[in-house]
Amino acid sequence: MTIYRVAKESGYGYTTLHKSFNKQQTNATSINLRDLDALAQTMHKQMWQILQELEDSYLIDDDKHV
Numbered sequence: 428m429t430i431y432r433v434a435k436e437s438g439y440g441y442t443t444l445h446k447s448f449n450k451q452q453t454n455a456t457s458i459n460l461r462d463l464d465a466l467a468q469t470m471h472k473q474m475w476q477i478l479q480e481l482e483d484s485y486l487i488d489d490d491k492h493v
Contacts (some may be wrong), residue, residue, distance in 0.1 A: 428469065437465035 430448055434441040439461060447462050458481070460474075468472045 433465050433469045436469040438464045
């Protein structure tokens with residue numbers, strides 16, 4: 428999934444999303460509601476489902492580093 432697709436399908440502007448998605452990310456970087464909403468709309472899911480997938484992915488990645 429590209430940022431262009433997320434912007435187009437969610438109705439949020441590319442520039443608005445790009446500023447958020449393009450900043451340096453750390454383990455402590457939080458996701459804001461706009462970005463979460465944009466991803467949910469693009470993936471045709473509820474925001475809680477996106478959060479659950481992110482959490483599951485994080486836990487899997489965390490297990491690989493143990």
